[in-house]
Amino acid sequence: MKQQVNSPHARDIANHxxxxxxxxxxxxxxxxxxxxGEGIYVFDDEGKKYIxxxxxxxxxxxxxxxxxxxxxxxxxxxxxxxxxxFAHKAVEPTIELAEFLVERAPVPMSKVFFTNSGSEAxxxxxxxxxxxxxxLGRPExxxxxxxRSAYHGITLAAASLTGLQYxxxxxDVPLKNFIHTDCPxxxxxxxxxxxxDQYSTRLADNLEKLIEDEGPDTVAAFxxxxxxxxxxxxxxxxxxFEKIMPILEHHDxxxxxxxxxxxxxxxxxxxxTETYGLKPDLITMAKALSAAYLPIGGVxxxxxxxxxxxxxxxxxxxxxxxxxxxxxxxxxAVALETQKIYEDQNIGRHVKHVSKRFQERLHGFADHxxxxxxxxxxxxxxxxxxxxxxxxxxxxxxxxxxxxxxxRAADHGLITRAMLNDSVGFCPPLIIDEQQIDDMFDxxxxxxxxxxxxxxxx
Numbered sequence: 001m002k003q004q005v006n007s008p009h010a011r012d013i014a015n016h017x018x019x020x021x022x023x024x025x026x027x028x029x030x031x032x033x034x035x036x037g038e039g040i041y042v043f044d045d046e047g048k049k050y051i052x053x054x055x056x057x058x059x060x061x062x063x064x065x066x067x068x069x070x071x072x073x074x075x076x077x078x079x080x081x082x083x084x085x086f087a088h089k090a091v092e093p094t095i096e097l098a099e100f101l102v103e104r105a106p107v108p109m110s111k112v113f114f115t116n117s118g119s120e121a122x123x124x125x126x127x128x129x130x131x132x133x134x135x136l137g138r139p140e141x142x143x144x145x146x147x148r149s150a151y152h153g154i155t156l157a158a159a160s161l162t163g164l165q166y167x168x169x170x171x172d173v174p175l176k177n178f179i180h181t182d183c184p185x186x187x188x189x190x191x192x193x194x195x196x197d198q199y200s201t202r203l204a205d206n207l208e209k210l211i212e213d214e215g216p217d218t219v220a221a222f223x224x225x226x227x228x229x230x231x232x233x234x235x236x237x238x239x240x241f242e243k244i245m246p247i248l249e250h251h252d253x254x255x256x257x258x259x260x261x262x263x264x265x266x267x268x269x270x271x272x273t274e275t276y277g278l279k280p281d282l283i284t285m286a287k288a289l290s291a292a293y294l295p296i297g298g299v300x301x302x303x304x305x306x307x308x309x310x311x312x313x314x315x316x317x318x319x320x321x322x323x324x325x326x327x328x329x330x331x332x333a334v335a336l337e338t339q340k341i342y343e344d345q346n347i348g349r350h351v352k353h354v355s356k357r358f359q360e361r362l363h364g365f366a367d368h369x370x371x372x373x374x375x376x377x378x379x380x381x382x383x384x385x386x387x388x389x390x391x392x393x394x395x396x397x398x399x400x401x402x403x404x405x406x407x408r409a410a411d412h413g414l415i416t417r418a419m420l421n422d423s424v425g426f427c428p429p430l431i432i433d434e435q436q437i438d439d440m441f442d443x444x445x446x447x448x449x450x451x452x453x454x455x456x457x458x
Contacts, residue, residue: 008033008045032410037064040429040436042415051440053409053416054427058229058261058380059292062341063429069293072337076330085114085327094327097336101300106273107280110303114296114327118260118286119153121297122223125256125282126157127321129221132254132305135312142177143214145207145222145253149183149231149420152223152258152284161223164231164420179214181207183228186237187373187384188392188421196238204243211251221254221282226272229261232423233382235375241276254281254305260297264288265342265430267378268352275377281305288430291338296331347430355379357434361441362426368448370455379430383444385422385451394421399458405451414443 009030018026036043040063042052055061062069076093083091098112113128115121126144133141144161146152152161159167160174163183168174182203183189190199211219222244228234248255257280262272266288269275273283282305286297301309313319325331342348355378362381363374372386372394385402387395395401402418409416409424417425428440 039063039065040432048413050410050413050415051436051443052429053414053440053444054425055429056292057287058427059287061264061266061288061430062291062293062338063431066291066293066341068337068341069291069334072333073294073330076333080329083329084324086322091327091329091332093329093332093336097332097339098327100336100339101285101298104270105283105300106269106271107278108302109283109300110306111301113299113301113322114332115286115298116295116323116325116328116331117153117297118258118284119155119158119297120323121260121284121286121299122153122158122161122256122258123155124299124321125221125223125284126161128282128299128301128305128309129254129256131312131319131321132308133220135308135315138217140215140218141220143219144178145210145219146178146180147183147224147228148180149185149228149234150180150223150225150258151228151230152225153260179210181210183231183234184236184240185228185232185234187375190237200237200239200243203237203240204247207244208247211247211253216251216253219251219253221256222248223256223258225258225260226262226267226276226278227377227380229380230419230425232384232420233376233380233425233427235377236276241278245279256280256282256284258284260284260286261380261427264338265348265351265378266380266427268348268355270342270348272377289338290331290335291341293338294331294334295325296328296335345431351379351430354432354434354437357437358426358428358432361437364441365445365448370448370451376426379432380425380427382419382423382425385424387455395455395458399455401451401455401458404454405447408450408454409444409447412443412446414440414447416444 012031033045034042035045042050101112102109115124130142146161146163148163150163152158160178163180186196186199257273257278259271263285267275281302283300290296358379362376365371365383366374370385371383372392373384375382387393402422406416406418419425
């Protein structure tokens, strides 16, 4: 139906440049507009109700109608709507939030540096790592190793960490000093008969060889999500991090754990660093830090690193990085209230309880004729669709089977996300209950039934 010239759809097409959107297709189809949320549900401008099966963008952990967060924002806006943290100035919500996070860090941490997003946080990680090595007199130790299929953000530097081609196309990234090692996906990349543990050993050996080939004195840091998120929801194979961490320690390479998606109880633990027994020097956070009600991200850094930064200030003066809105009092107040809600509701215990049903239903799709692999941890999961279950052959990307399934799921009232290799992601708000989990996967079951007929026409 032709849109009225003054309709929101037409105005959006006329004026709004969308992120992560096919711009040519958008000019034809226009936007899907949402205007209300309630619990785990969102409603579009026609009144249709959807289960938000991806928490928006992996982030709306407390759903879409948590009044305590609205009230926290209102109180802070009435008291002090903005003040900055430059040049020794501070605001109380930011002080309290930093204290809260350091006290509950999964490994000993010293300080929190606040940003406005996960991308900015990972960009800041890179600057900290480079500054750290310059202060230590190691100007050549600058290379950062990330992994193929990883997602670490979309600023120029963070996009250079990201190992997904669509984030690189025509943007002239990765920049210099960013290199990528193996994607740790046993299903697609293991050799025939290779166990997960054997595969992890091979990947660790490949990483060590990469470090030696590049020169250990030139490699500054290794960054990893505890599980790959936007790259397909891929948990690490058995023994992976246990084999990787000693290599980093041996070569004096800093370990950055990107908890932007995995942090704040997605696995049932406050941080997935706990779930997988990781020992990072730096931790990136965002998304569920504030349940996505206001933008905020952050970097937690160890005492070892902070001591060097202080020494750098003695040498160079001002620690010359930061953002106007770093530690903005309103997002900080909302993030602090978010953390209090998690504790008041014992959200970790809830996630560990309902994730049993979530994982049971998720893995129940493993026998479906279109499903190659089901994978997940806690309240996050991925289902990979394949053309041939025996050979693990994916569909031709031109067939856009994953996007078709995503759109068909929306017809059934479920919002999810199509990712690499026609993987479909699930990451519902942490407040979801078992009945809602069943409702979500029942909708997806109907979607897959429709997909069988669809792929037969390809």
